Amino acid sequence: MHKTHWLQIRHRLHQHPELSGSEQATARFIASQLQDLVPDRLYTDIGGHGVAACFDSPNPGATVLFRAELDALPINEINTFAHRSVTPGISHKCGHDGHMTILLSLASYIANNRPERGTVIVLFQPAEETGEGARAIVADPVFSELAPDYCFALHNLPGYPMGQVMIRSGSFNCASRGLTVRLTGKTAHAAYPETGISPASAIAELxxxxxGLAKNITQEELVMLTLIHCKLGEAAFGTSPGEAELLATLRTESDSAMNRLIETVTEHCRAVAQQHSLSISFEWNDIFAASRNDSECADYVARAASEYGQPVQWLDEPFRWSEDFGAISAASRGAMFALGAGETTPQIHNPDYDFPDQLIPTGKDIFAAIYRQLLR
Incomplete structure (x- = not known):
């Protein structure tokens, strides 16, 4: 198909964004596009609104999965171009519209160049932004039927030369999760604070x-704890507070380091709460596993990029940002790579970001070259 077709697809997806877990219309549109390519099998409603098309060969071989994301972000777009979001407060500010278009373009290529052995799967996954989608996909019984041997994904990355491929073996991006700590004491009249139990000193200590607790976990890899938000009592001058809330983001290079950080942080919080005669509770949100690249799969990516003359940068360290593809690559051999989106392109999650259309053929070509290495 002519490149204008894929621009129109990407712009349509950009105009009609949907939040994580609410991607019904996007999924229906993707399924209709895939149906036109006459796959051997088409699955919908996987792990929520996930869609997968399978192209089978009659000969034994590996099963290779390529993945894109369906969801957008709760960000109000400030761009004024014709294909801007028509939904106030929601927009594709991570480039998932571009990732979906790349995968549809790949599916079109595969439909015209069927696998000579094995099976190829294009998977459109819901709820990446919340970290829930990939886990739901893997937990769905359909995933056991798909049973990929290899899996691949990409993410566009502004701030780097257009089309540059960034890859590494081992940890590619970090595990992360949001922690909410709630401390509960007892309110009192502000004139008699000693008659209550205020969490003020405890929250200040935390x-x-x-x-600093993150620094003591390990010196071998990245471990971070970033304070995000704090709330103490209510805005009432006559009342000494009885409740407090502290939010933090935990981030580590590996899942094992994350487990150690969780244990250290929760034990410390409990000790502080006990010292100040407070009750305590924890809530976890936005849970992302670390994403690790299989060395052989990373080599497939690098060879595919080189085939099309795209520069390849082998990274010394993983990216700090998180991506829930780690849940899929933990279930099979896989690799994620970053694709430079231009050094002057606004950053992802910026209100003026827009996926660069020139990356559509680049991403499709790299995926197609990986496909040919494994199944043709």
Missing amino acids: IQTLP
Whole structure:
């Protein structure tokens, strides 16, 4: 198909964004596009609104999965171009519209160049932004039927030369999760604070001590704790507070380091709460596993990029940002790579970001070259 077709597809997807877990219309559109390519099998409603098309060969071989994301972000777009979001407060500010278009373009290529052995799967996954989608996909019984041997994904990355491929073996991006700590004491009249139990001193202690705990987990890899938000009592001058809330983001290079950080942080919080006669509870959100690249799969990516003359940068360290593809690559051999989106392109999650259309053929060509290495 002519490149204008894929631009129109990407712009249509950009105009009609949907939040994580609410991607019904996007999934229906993707399924209709895939149906036109006459796959051997088409699955919908996987792990929520996930869609997968399978192209089978009559000969034994590996099963190779390529993945893109369906969801957008709760960000109000400030761009004024014709294909801007028509939904106030929601927009594709991570480039998932571009990732979906790349995968549809790949599916079109595969439909015209069927696998000579094995099976190829194009998977459109819901709810990446919340970290829930990939886990739901893997937990769905359909995933056991798909049973990929290899899996691949990409993510566009502004701030790097257009089309540059960034890859590494081992940890590619970090595990992360959001922590909410709630401390509960007892309110009192502000004139008689001694008659209550205020969490003020405890929350102040946690603000001072929690970030430093990350430094003691390991010196071998990245471990971070970033304070995000704090709330103490209510805006009432006559009342000494009885409740406090502290939010933090935990981030580590590996899942094992994350487990150690969780244990250290929760034990410390409990000890501080006990010292100040407070009850405590924890809530976890936006849970992302670390994404690790299989060395052989990373080599497939590098060879595919080189085939099309795209520069390849082998990274010394993983990216700090998280991506829930780690849940899929933990279930099979896989690799994720970053694709430079231009050094002057606004950053992802910026209100003026827009996926660069020139990356559509680049991403499709790299995926297609990986496909040919494994199944043709």
